[in-house]
Amino acid sequence: xxxxxxxxxxxxELDVSISxxxxxxxxxxxxxxxxxxxxxxxxxxxxxxxxxxxLSLKNRKTKTIGxxxxxxxxxxxxxxxxxxxxxxxxxxxxxxxxxxxxxxDKEVINMEMLANGSIDGFILSISKETLLQQDYxxxxxxxSQGMPIVMFDRIVNEIHCDKVIVDDVKGAKxxxxxxxxxxxxxxxxxxxxxxxxxxxLRTQGYLxxxxxxxxxxxxxxxxxxxxxxxxxxxxxxxxxxxxxxxxQNKKLDGIFAxxxxxxxxxxxxxxxxxxxxxxxIQVIGFTDGVLSKHATPSLTTVSQHGQEIGxxxxxxxxxxxxxxxxxxxxxxxxxxxELIERESTK
Amino acid sequence: xxxxxxxxxxxxELDVSISxxxxxxxxxxxxxxxxxxxxxxxxxxxxxxxxxxxLSLKNRKTKTIGxxxxxxxxxxxxxxxxxxxxxxxxxxxxxxxxxxxxxxDKEVINMEMLANGSIDGFILSISKETLLQQDYxxxxxxxSQGMPIVMFDRIVNEIHCDKVIVDDVKGAKxxxxxxxxxxxxxxxxxxxxxxxxxxxLRTQGYLxxxxxxxxxxxxxxxxxxxxxxxxxxxxxxxxxxxxxxxxQNKKLDGIFAxxxxxxxxxxxxxxxxxxxxxxxIQVIGFTDGVLSKHATPSLTTVSQHGQEIGxxxxxxxxxxxxxxxxxxxxxxxxxxxELIERESTK
DNA sequence: TGTTAACACGAAAACGTTTTCGGTGCGGAT
DNA sequence: ATCCGCACCGAAAACGTTTTCGTGTTAACA
Numbered sequence: 001x002x003x004x005x006x007x008x009x010x011x012x013e014l015d016v017s018i019s020x021x022x023x024x025x026x027x028x029x030x031x032x033x034x035x036x037x038x039x040x041x042x043x044x045x046x047x048x049x050x051x052x053x054x055l056s057l058k059n060r061k062t063k064t065i066g067x068x069x070x071x072x073x074x075x076x077x078x079x080x081x082x083x084x085x086x087x088x089x090x091x092x093x094x095x096x097x098x099x100x101x102x103x104x105d106k107e108v109i110n111m112e113m114l115a116n117g118s119i120d121g122f123i124l125s126i127s128k129e130t131l132l133q134q135d136y137x138x139x140x141x142x143x144s145q146g147m148p149i150v151m152f153d154r155i156v157n158e159i160h161c162d163k164v165i166v167d168d169v170k171g172a173k174x175x176x177x178x179x180x181x182x183x184x185x186x187x188x189x190x191x192x193x194x195x196x197x198x199x200x201l202r203t204q205g206y207l208x209x210x211x212x213x214x215x216x217x218x219x220x221x222x223x224x225x226x227x228x229x230x231x232x233x234x235x236x237x238x239x240x241x242x243x244x245x246x247x248q249n250k251k252l253d254g255i256f257a258x259x260x261x262x263x264x265x266x267x268x269x270x271x272x273x274x275x276x277x278x279x280x281i282q283v284i285g286f287t288d289g290v291l292s293k294h295a296t297p298s299l300t301t302v303s304q305h306g307q308e309i310g311x312x313x314x315x316x317x318x319x320x321x322x323x324x325x326x327x328x329x330x331x332x333x334x335x336x337x338e339l340i341e342r343e344s345t346k
Numbered sequence: 347x348x349x350x351x352x353x354x355x356x357x358x359e360l361d362v363s364i365s366x367x368x369x370x371x372x373x374x375x376x377x378x379x380x381x382x383x384x385x386x387x388x389x390x391x392x393x394x395x396x397x398x399x400x401l402s403l404k405n406r407k408t409k410t411i412g413x414x415x416x417x418x419x420x421x422x423x424x425x426x427x428x429x430x431x432x433x434x435x436x437x438x439x440x441x442x443x444x445x446x447x448x449x450x451d452k453e454v455i456n457m458e459m460l461a462n463g464s465i466d467g468f469i470l471s472i473s474k475e476t477l478l479q480q481d482y483x484x485x486x487x488x489x490s491q492g493m494p495i496v497m498f499d500r501i502v503n504e505i506h507c508d509k510v511i512v513d514d515v516k517g518a519k520x521x522x523x524x525x526x527x528x529x530x531x532x533x534x535x536x537x538x539x540x541x542x543x544x545x546x547l548r549t550q551g552y553l554x555x556x557x558x559x560x561x562x563x564x565x566x567x568x569x570x571x572x573x574x575x576x577x578x579x580x581x582x583x584x585x586x587x588x589x590x591x592x593x594q595n596k597k598l599d600g601i602f603a604x605x606x607x608x609x610x611x612x613x614x615x616x617x618x619x620x621x622x623x624x625x626x627i628q629v630i631g632f633t634d635g636v637l638s639k640h641a642t643p644s645l646t647t648v649s650q651h652g653q654e655i656g657x658x659x660x661x662x663x664x665x666x667x668x669x670x671x672x673x674x675x676x677x678x679x680x681x682x683x684e685l686i687e688r689e690s691t692k
Numbered sequence: 693t694g695t696t697a698a699c700a701c702g703a704a705a706a707c708g709t710t711t712t713c714g715g716t717g718c719g720g721a722t
Numbered sequence: 723a724t725c726c727g728c729a730c731c732g733a734a735a736a737c738g739t740t741t742t743c744g745t746g747t748t749a750a751c752a
Contacts, residue, residue: 054738
């Protein structure tokens with residue numbers, strides 16, 4: 001077991017000073033051709049690589065980006081990570097991920113752990129619990145310490161930082177307009193409780209679309225599920241609630257669901273009620289997921305372009321990191337959604 | 347913007363030495379009650395937190411685990427990460443992830459980037475390209491530098507390190523035995539080309555199960571797809587190949603697929619051929635995926651317990667890290683698979 | 693011969709910690 | 723008066739770099 005070789009060891013072996021070795025390796029003109037060659041040869045032989053930690057300490061830059069997300073077993077979030085990793089790597093950065101698991105405490109702890117020198121900046125999506133408690137002190141504190149943050153998807157306006165979001169309202173409008181255009185008269189929405197920003201925005205889009213098409217919204221067509229139900233364990237409860245929706249609206253012929261699972265479950269319920277998709281009832285989901293593509297029938301969906309979100313977020317952050325000291329100016333980037341038409345609509 | 351406060355600043359403000367501050371904060375008996383209180387109060391006021399990088403440099407430990415996986419947009423891998431993160435955090439470790447994207451070069455580059463001091467050890471799953479080229483020098487090099495590695499899922503026996511795997515052979519046998527037990531006479535396997543270890547092992551399990559039940563394997567029942575086809579873009583090609591399988595075996599009544607996508611696609615093809623699942627043909631997949639659960643019909647599958655794999659891998663690694671110097675002894679941990687029965691089998 | 697400039701290299705500081713090893717001052721014992 | 727021990731604190735090294743500044747040697751030049 002040969003430990004990693006350091007400048008000091010090379011210096012000792014070659015009987016020169018540490019500075020000479022360092023300079024030689026960095027091709028400084030100060031060092032004679034002769035010693036430069038000698039040092040380089042030796043370094044190559046022993047496979048010398050500068051120690052990242054020492055460099056980080058010296059430069060006060062870690063070349064590392066911290067990611068905090070609520071959950072990683074999730075198609076959307078993993079796509080975002082992929083996007084971040086892609087451009088981070090291209091710029092010589094690494095990514096270190098922390099999972100909040102939708103918990104406020106874990107979010108805070110994770111951020112504190114990373115903020116003490118381990119990373120140069122954050123890219124994050126806020127946990128549900130944090131959104132619920134509306135306690136954002138940890139974001140403000142890290143920002144005030146000079147550490148830039150980029151938020152994506154689940155954001156809050158109060159925080160002064162760069163943001164990358166999807167136009168949830170517009171995406172939802174597109175979907176609902178599609179249903180209307182396809183002849184649906186009774187369009188329901190299956191959404192989450194209001195405190196999660198994206199649920200609220202998509203509901204807003206639903207309402208706006210109805211209004212634009214002069215359709216009176218009906219309370220019975222708006223199903224707000226507790227979003228613990230996304231966690232796959234409460235599937236039965238979710239199914240029950242959707243069944244109620246069907247029973248209360250016999251003439252239901254269109255469903256817009258704010259996520260993939262709700263949509264898939266709605267299709268399952270529809271089938272149970274003997275309704276044919278898309279002839280009797282049409283369904284549109286909202287997500288980047290893998291379920292939509294491979295379900296039967298495959299699901300028409302509003303794609304969020306998770307990877308692109310990640311890429312943009314990383315670009316914004318890295319720009320901030322490499323242009324420090326310039327006047328602060330935060331932007332909110334909106335990624336266009338795309339309606340991907342599949343078999344669940346006409 | 348107030349930068350993070352350091353020991354030196356506290357020392358200057360309080361007119362004591364750096365050492366005194368450090369000791370006071372760590373409750374050293376060397377420092378008088380008085381100054382201890384004073385220092386602590388000041389530190390608390392300015393929200394002092396020791397700089398991780400400096401600590402890492404001093405201790406030559408980063409308390410960080412490097413993960414290298416081929417792909418993150420993948421249910422199995424993200425579950426593994428979740429497991430790793432869980433126990434890592436419990437022990438005060440962070441995780442930093444690198445994606446090889448199934449490329450040998452990216453795997454090497456990522457490892458080199460992290461091995462220079464950024465992390466204490468690796469948890470990784472080998473990329474397909476690496477398995478194909480059988481070039482494992484980067485693993486051996488990092489190990490010989492004293493950095494422990496734990497491999498999971500896709501491993502090679504040549505490398506001397508801890509490993510966490512699923513009993514692919516046994517899992518496959520369970521699945522095929524189930525099909526046999528359910529009365530299937532013509533059981534096909536849809537698998538990958540041989541160089542990916544898991545595909546090979548699962549095929550082996552398939553063959554062993556047949557043998558145990560005195561069934562002659564037939565070459566036409568073994569479909570080896572190029573595994574670029576998992577990438578969702580070659581779906582049509584995959585579908586074609588499976589159609590050929592159906593055409594060549596009119597009496598096909600059981601399918602064992604080595605991953606979720608193959609299984610789902612097989613069900614799609616079956617439906618196209620007018621076969622009813624599970625009455626005419628039964629299907630079993632191999633994975634932890636989300637598709638299986640929500641497909642119609644839902645898919646009977648061999649679960650790999652990805653999260654548990656991650657947890658065990660992290661435990662192995664952390665044990666190694668915290669018991670350095672003890673005699674080397676590598677173990678290979680086998681996580682039991684579980685056959686989850688759903689609607690695609692009788 | 694004395695001055696200067698170029699060249700080649702080393703010492704040391706700095707990044708932020710922790711820890712070892714010495715102090716200093718003081719009270720009590722001899 | 724001398725010595726010892728104790729309580730309290732600081733200097734300095736160490737982790738591995740990079741970089742600034744200084745210094746010695748040599749050759750060129752007046």
